[in-house]
Amino acid sequence: MNVAFFGSSLVSAYWNGAATYYRGIIRALDERGHQITFYEPDAYGRQQHRDIEDPSWARVVVYPGEGTDGVGRALDEAKSADLIVKASGVGVFDELLEAAVVNLKRPSNLVAFWDVDAPATLDRVQGNPSDPFRPLIPRYDLVLTYGGGEPVINAYKALGARECVPIYNALDPSTHFPVPPEPRFEGDLGFLGNRLPDREARVEEFFLRAAQAAPERRFLIGGSGWGDKAMPANVSYLGHVYTADHNAFNRTPMAVLNISRESMARYGFSPATRVFEAAGAGACLITDEWIGIEQFLEPDREVLVARNGDDVAAFVESLTPEIARHIGDAALKRVLSEHTYAHRVLELEQTLEGKRVAGVSLV
Structure with a gap:
């Protein structure tokens, strides 16, 4: 064809x-x-x-x-x-x-x-x-x-x-897969996403509010458009992160965060590419709550689901590297078997x- x-x-x-x-x-x-x-x-x-x-x-x-x-x-x-x-x-x-x-x-x-x-x-x-x-x-x-x-x-x-x-x-397993961690991406929670009107309020809730609630933890944000956004002192802004660096970004922090745009969360059944990129790298993924997530990853075993920024902060505070790696490994196995x-x-x-x-x- x-x-x-x-x-x-x-x-x-x-x-x-x-x-x-x-x-x-x-x-x-x-x-x-x-x-x-x-x-x-x-x-x-x-x-x-x-x-x-x-x-x-x-x-x-x-x-x-x-x-x-x-x-x-x-x-x-x-x-x-x-x-x-x-x-x-x-x-x-x-x-x-x-x-x-x-x-x-x-x-x-x-x-x-x-x-x-x-x-x-x-x-x-x-x-x-x-x-x-x-x-x-x-x-x-x-x-x-x-x-x-x-x-x-x-x-x-x-x-x-x-x-x-x-x-x-x-997931495209030829481009997104586990790699060794990189020091520049070290932290407790990473988020990748461009600054868009349909997403900004949810980033404020799920990412920036979580950072404020966990001031001893290090948060990373990558993507275009965030340079003039006021952020807590424990947040590092990385600017645009090229695709070649996504595996290291997803693999290095203890956990990574997916934040759906408001319209996608409202319709549900809309997993972003970031969900599968993160799972493909074996990352421990925290996602905002949306209808249909269980069709792709099993909550609490393959993904952590947060209702708000306080939930995100609680996950970050309670995770250990061992638990995070266990969740990431389970997610990787699931997407390789069903979601490529x-x-x-x-x-x-x-x-x-x-x-x-x-x-x-x-x-």
């Missing part, structure tokens, strides 16, 4: 939280014998902050982020693919691409909308009946999402989607299986 994929960026995780997900899915597709071309705009400084070179497992086409000639050429090239994907949150030309990909539909292909932030998309569309994406939803052959479970499926079907299937975040991108691509192939177009099977 030839796949044309329009997304934010495959080669840069800079202000691009979907990079790990894209890489895991697309690498696993390549391993299954599919050919992928990833089309991404030169925008937001991502090409200047690449953290990987063009990979061997996908062809990357970078088009200009200004003017429509470049994206037009990309669309013209993509029209011959068996599966044409428009991902959410490209950042530029989103409305153009949403309509243009639908218009590339023909009897011998499938067109799909792959939503890497379904809560945000649904909140926007449901709140604005004149949103231009709304009438396009029923025209896509299927909607894929990286989370949300039944609440997201039902919401998309209510908007006329023909089919909606979650393909959840997962190889598992997810099999689920994708099962979704596509039997979808014959012009008498040709796509898988």
Whole structure:
């Protein structure tokens, strides 16, 4: 199967939280014998902050982020693919691409909308009946999402989607795995996440409040945008942490913290890539509470679940390195057995299986 994929960026995780997900899915597709071309705009400084070179497992086409000639050429090239994907949150030309990909539909292909932030998309569309994406939803052959479970499926079907299937975040064991600790990441609790309006209040509650409640412990925060944020004295701000350093960041502190964005916590069933990155590194993970966590990791045995910042502080105060390592080892075993991108691509192939177009099977 030839796949044309329009997304934010495959080669840069800079202000691009979907990079790990894209890489895991697309690498696993390549391993299954599919050919992928990833089309991404030169925008937001991502090409200047690449953290990987063009990979061997996908062809990357970078088009200009200004003017429509470049994206037009990309669309013209993509029209011959068996599966044409428009991902959410490209950042530029989103409305153009949403309509243009639908218009590339023909009897011998499938067109799909792959939503890497379904809560945000649904909140926007449901709140604005004149949103231009709304009438396009029923025209896509299927909607894929990286989370949300039944609440997201039902919401998309209510908007006329023909089919909606979650393909959840997962682990790519070739990129996220246990490594030796690094002194620069030593501490009691680490958190990675960019500063976003939909997350900041929850970071204040689950991370900064916990740091205030445990002043003798060392807390680390990495990610873009936090430089001017007031923080307790026991918090060290690391700035942007490149993907190559994520394994060491996850492995070194006694525990690491996942904080969902508000909309994802509200919909539930939305494990962030950080959940699987941390588990893949054998980290002891503390996560904020959200519906569906037990579908991915078992609370108290493979993950610690906190209702608020006081819970986070209590976990940090009570953990020992031995207990933390036991939890991290259990999480690693679970995700390797059930939650890798190889598992997810099999689920994708099962979704596509039997979808014959012009008498040709796509898988």
